[in-house]
Structure formats: C-alpha cells, structure tokens
Amino acid sequence: MDGKKDPPTASSGHPMETKKRLGKKKRNRDCEEEPPTKKKSPCIISDPTDSHRTTPKKLDNNPRTGEFPPRPMVREVTAPPRLDHFIFHKELGSGSYGKVFLASHPSNGKHVALKIVKKRLLLEDSRRSVLVERRALEVTAHSHVFTHCYATFQTEDYVFYAMEYITGGExxxxxxxxxxxxxxxxxxxxxxxxxxxxxxxxxxxxxxxxxxxxxxxxxxxxxxxxxxxxxxxxxxxxxxxxxxxxxxxxxxxxxxxxxxxxxxxxxxxxxxxxxxxxxxxxxxxxxxxxxxxxxxxxxxxxxxxxxxxxxxxxxxxxxxxxxxxxxxxxxxxxxxxxxxxxxxxxxxGILCPPYIMDPTPADDYNETIPLDVVLWEEEEEDKSPISPEDERLFCGFSFTSHKWR
Structure with a gap:
C-alpha cells in the first residue's frame, strides 16, 4: 500500500467497477446462499449476510428526575461499508496491485486509508492466496503494533480494505x-x-x-x-x-x-x-x-x-x-x-518514544475526487471476465470490525 517503491514479487498480491456499474445488481458477493455461522468472533463479523443490527441498551431512567439520560452523540454504523458510502479526497500511494486513497465516511466521521486492489491481478498472481492479507489483518487486529483494518468489502472487479489512517508517515x-x-x-x-x-x-x-x-x-x-x-x-x-x-x-x-x-x-x-x-x-x-x-x-x-x-x-x-x-x-x-x-x-504500546515527531500538515477534506477517477479500468476489449469459479475464491472476504461500528 505504499507508493513509489520497489515492486515486490510473490505468490500473493494486492488490489471497482466503473461508475455506470454502481447501480447494477451485483452477483453474489460473499456466499450469501450459505447460512451465517452460529459462533461469531467478538471482534469480527465475517459474513455480510449476518445481521449487522445491534440491539440498543435499555437506558435506565434517573430515579431522582424520572428522565432518561441523554444519548451519546457518536453515531453507530450498523451496516457494513459500501463503495458509495465513501468520499475520496486524495491519492496516498500506488503499487503494482492497486492504489490507496484518503477517504472519509460521513456516517461515522472516520477518515481511512482505503486500499483498492484489482481482483484480476490477485488471480493472475496466485489463486490460492487471494484471502491471505484479509486473514492476516484479522490475526493482527488486537495488537497496537499493526495498522488496524476497519472493514473489507468487494465489488465485481475489486476488493477494498478500509484501513486505519496513520498520519505520521513511513x-x-x-x-x-x-x-x-x-x-x-x-x-x-x-x-x-x-x-x-x-x-x-x-x-x-x-x-x-x-x-x-x-x-x-x-x-x-x-x-x-x-x-x-x-x-x-x-x-x-x-x-x-x-x-x-x-x-x-x-x-x-x-x-x-x-x-x-x-x-x-x-x-x-x-x-x-x-x-x-x-x-x-x-x-x-x-x-x-x-x-x-x-x-x-x-x-x-x-x-x-x-x-x-x-x-x-x-x-x-x-x-x-x-x-x-x-x-x-x-x-x-x-x-x-x-x-x-x-x-x-x-x-x-506505552513506552514513551525518545523523540518528538515532526508536525504533519493538515489534510484538506474539502477537496474530493470523482469515483470514476478513483476506479481505473482497462479497455473493455482487454478485460477478461472473472469466472464464477474464481469469484468463489473471494467467498468470505468481507468483514467488519467492531471499531468501525
């Protein structure tokens, strides 16, 4: 997810569809025909077919006044993110498999580094490892030493990682x-x-x-x-x-x-x-x-x-x-x-660094990038369709962290 760096080589890799496709009905994304598992991690919802609605806690009224305490101002996001939920502000970097953009999510006010990876490049590199990064991010979710992944989701041609936005640089x-x-x-x-x-x-x-x-x-x-x-x-x-x-x-x-x-x-x-x-x-x-x-x-x-x-x-x-x-x-x-x-x-993560970081310039969230610029496509005649068999390799890719909600 870094820009201007030596291209890596491997058996696994990284990286939407055009604006005109956003309104079309998408094929099954994450094995929606399969029932959700009964046991769920307390941190991860691993299948978008699971219900993302949460039952709000019942607020006890104040015994002195009979009034209910005020609700918190932070909005809870109960649905998994979608591409059209985000506003894109600037490109943070690009690599051999995709790009990373600074984006914001108006519903919960979060700023994220949204990593966009082409499915075809992942499939060309190694069909056996298309879910490697998503699974590794789930393993590292509870440690402060790693960038946190808020959510992953997909479209017909792309997979997306909504990552914690780290402002101190590389x-x-x-x-x-x-x-x-x-x-x-x-x-x-x-x-x-x-x-x-x-x-x-x-x-x-x-x-x-x-x-x-x-x-x-x-x-x-x-x-x-x-x-x-x-x-x-x-x-x-x-x-x-x-x-x-x-x-x-x-x-x-x-x-x-x-x-x-x-x-x-x-x-x-x-x-x-x-x-x-x-x-x-x-x-x-x-x-x-x-x-x-x-x-x-x-x-x-x-x-x-x-x-x-x-x-x-x-x-x-x-x-x-x-x-x-x-x-x-x-x-x-x-x-x-x-x-x-x-x-x-x-x-x-409570050791005090023995140095002071240089101040970072504030990001301009007023500038926006159109979605058709964010999504880059090959010419239609050069674009090979993704087979149903290959699509099944992305089954279970999408998840939503509790930190997103």
Missing part, C-alpha cells in the same frame, strides 16, 4: 530526515519491531516484505507494521516455505535462492532496517541483480566506528543459516543491545 521518511539515529531512538524502534515480529510468528504468520516503506509511524512516534499482501500463514514448528516473495534488497539469501526458509527471514529484513537506522545508508548492493546482492551480503563491511553491541546484533540478524538465525532471534530480547527495555510496556 519509517522511510523518518530515516531520510534523521538517520543515522542515536542509540535510544534506534533501540525504541527496534524493540517495537521485535514485538511485532514475535506477535506474528507466534501466530504462524511470516510477513515476508518487511521494509521501511511498510512500517508506518503515528503522530507520537510509535510504529505500525502494514501491508500483508505477501504474508505466509499457518507456518508453525518445523514447517518451511520455498517460494520467492518480498522486495529485492530486503530478502534473506535463502528466499532469493528459493531454498527452504522459516520465520527468521523477517529478522534478516529487520537487520537491514537496523543497519539503515544506525549507519544512515543501505548496507548492500542496491540494484536488481540478485547475484550481486547475495555477493554483497557475504562481503558486508561494518563501519570501523560501529559499537561492538550493534555489530553483534547485526551479525546475528545477518547469519547465513536460517536455523542459526532463528536460534539467535529466539533470545534476541536478552541481547545487550536491548538492555533496559521494559518489554511489557513495549508490548502494550
């Missing part, structure tokens, strides 16, 4: 302004990244595309890991992957060579980010030649003035053996680099 922008960073800044950001990776890996999720462009920062300086389009799910125990996924320059060597790998590939990516935070530049060959990247990884030179503590943790994160790297990262909280970190506070 970690890349932060590093461009401030790197090389001091030890306290580097330690704080690294500790929150470690909390995020351990949360993911403990739930069987490998991010596989961790990079500064996919780490956002809120206005106070806390990080938010985003973009799970290349994630791998249900990777537990000794299970390993072999497919090539990620962004060149942040991939571990075993991923580039398509050798078996485990969750430690995310820690290699974290090592690249840590090096950039400390040194202020990228550590390896920066180009598209994979062989030269691998050679530069083997021949990495550390600055002479780098502290032994920083070098020690980087050497562990850049370990060539994914199994040895995993063993090192299993005990990473005990490394001297993280001395003094209160990990409980880091996990709860």
């Amino acid at each position: 970690l890349r922008n932060f590093m461009d302004r401030r790197a090389p960073c001091d030890m306290e800044t580097t330690r704080f950001i690294s500790a929150e990244i470690v909390c995020g990776l351990q949360y993911l890996h403990g739930r069987g999720v490998i991010h596989r595309d961790l990079k500064p462009e996919n780490i956002l920062m809120d206005t106070t300086g806390h990080i938010k890991i985003s973009d799970f389009g290349l994630a791998a799910l249900n990777i537990f125990g000794n299970k390993k992957m072999r497919d090539r996924a990620g962004t060149a320059g942040y991939m571990a060597p075993e991923v580039m060579c398509m050798n078996p790998y485990n969750a430690s590939v995310d820690y290699f990516s974290f090592g690249v980010i840590l090096y950039e935070l400390v040194v202020g530049r990228y550590p390896f060959y920066k180009g598209g030649n994979s062989a030269r990247i691998r050679r530069s990884i083997r021949q990495l030179q550390y600055p002479e003035d780098m502290s032994s503590t920083i070098r020690s943790i980087l050497e562990g994160l850049f370990c060539k053996s994914c199994n040895q790297r995993q063993q090192f990262c299993d005990a990473i909280r005990n490394h001297s680099f993280f001395e003094g970190v209160n990990w409980e506070e880091a996990e709860e």
Whole structure:
C-alpha cells in the first residue's frame, strides 16, 4: 500500500467497477446462499449476510428526575461499508496491485486509508492466496503494533480494505530526515519491531516484505507494521516455505535462492532496517541483480566506528543459516543491545518514544475526487471476465470490525 517503491514479487498480491456499474445488481458477493455461522468472533463479523443490527441498551431512567439520560452523540454504523458510502479526497500511494486513497465516511466521521486492489491481478498472481492479507489483518487486529483494518468489502472487479489512517508517515521518511539515529531512538524502534515480529510468528504468520516503506509511524512516534499482501500463514514448528516473495534488497539469501526458509527471514529484513537506522545508508548492493546482492551480503563491511553491541546484533540478524538465525532471534530480547527495555510496556504500546515527531500538515477534506477517477479500468476489449469459479475464491472476504461500528 505504499507508493513509489520497489515492486515486490510473490505468490500473493494486492488490489471497482466503473461508475455506470454502481447501480447494477451485483452477483453474489460473499456466499450469501450459505447460512451465517452460529459462533461469531467478538471482534469480527465475517459474513455480510449476518445481521449487522445491534440491539440498543435499555437506558435506565434517573430515579431522582424520572428522565432518561441523554444519548451519546457518536453515531453507530450498523451496516457494513459500501463503495458509495465513501468520499475520496486524495491519492496516498500506488503499487503494482492497486492504489490507496484518503477517504472519509460521513456516517461515522472516520477518515481511512482505503486500499483498492484489482481482483484480476490477485488471480493472475496466485489463486490460492487471494484471502491471505484479509486473514492476516484479522490475526493482527488486537495488537497496537499493526495498522488496524476497519472493514473489507468487494465489488465485481475489486476488493477494498478500509484501513486505519496513520498520519505520521513511513519509517522511510523518518530515516531520510534523521538517520543515522542515536542509540535510544534506534533501540525504541527496534524493540517495537521485535514485538511485532514475535506477535506474528507466534501466530504462524511470516510477513515476508518487511521494509521501511511498510512500517508506518503515528503522530507520537510509535510504529505500525502494514501491508500483508505477501504474508505466509499457518507456518508453525518445523514447517518451511520455498517460494520467492518480498522486495529485492530486503530478502534473506535463502528466499532469493528459493531454498527452504522459516520465520527468521523477517529478522534478516529487520537487520537491514537496523543497519539503515544506525549507519544512515543501505548496507548492500542496491540494484536488481540478485547475484550481486547475495555477493554483497557475504562481503558486508561494518563501519570501523560501529559499537561492538550493534555489530553483534547485526551479525546475528545477518547469519547465513536460517536455523542459526532463528536460534539467535529466539533470545534476541536478552541481547545487550536491548538492555533496559521494559518489554511489557513495549508490548502494550506505552513506552514513551525518545523523540518528538515532526508536525504533519493538515489534510484538506474539502477537496474530493470523482469515483470514476478513483476506479481505473482497462479497455473493455482487454478485460477478461472473472469466472464464477474464481469469484468463489473471494467467498468470505468481507468483514467488519467492531471499531468501525
């Protein structure tokens, strides 16, 4: 969901229909013929056929006055979002699979980053993983270290993610302004990244595309890991992957060579980010030649003035053996680099950042973008229809978080 960045490669990916189609009757979206499940998560409504109406609490009258207390001013949104519910204000970024727009929802006043992904691109990339990002977002819904997804929905040609709008910018922008960073800044950001990776890996999720462009920062300086389009799910125990996924320059060597790998590939990516935070530049060959990247990884030179503590943790994160790297990262909280970190506070998101974020310019919500500009289409003759079989792959895609309502 980031703009102007190296295109990722993977077996899974991201990205409406034209304005004239909005009024047409749509085909079945989320298996409406199937009855809703009886057990529902307290946080997620996983099927749009479920009733989204909530029974309001009965207000007890005041025993002294006999009057009912005033109703809260916040409006409750009882229906799942639709495309025509949103007002679009500006484009936030674009990638190989879709675009992200700043949008507002008049019914509840929320501002969201609405990610728009083309179904055809997802199907062309990997038919088996069209629901990966949606499921990963459900896994991360209860952690502050990740961008929250309010809702997902779909049309005939597109899928949509209504994401939490993070106004502090990307970690890349932060590093461009401030790197090389001091030890306290580097330690704080690294500790929150470690909390995020351990949360993911403990739930069987490998991010596989961790990079500064996919780490956002809120206005106070806390990080938010985003973009799970290349994630791998249900990777537990000794299970390993072999497919090539990620962004060149942040991939571990075993991923580039398509050798078996485990969750430690995310820690290699974290090592690249840590090096950039400390040194202020990228550590390896920066180009598209994979062989030269691998050679530069083997021949990495550390600055002479780098502290032994920083070098020690980087050497562990850049370990060539994914199994040895995993063993090192299993005990990473005990490394001297993280001395003094209160990990409980880091996990709860209550550590105070040791820096003050630069003020961000206010967004102009008076400007609007027409829907026919937001939705981009191929020429009709170049557009292949999505088969009913492929449409069924998107069954269960739509959900609505309790935070949306």
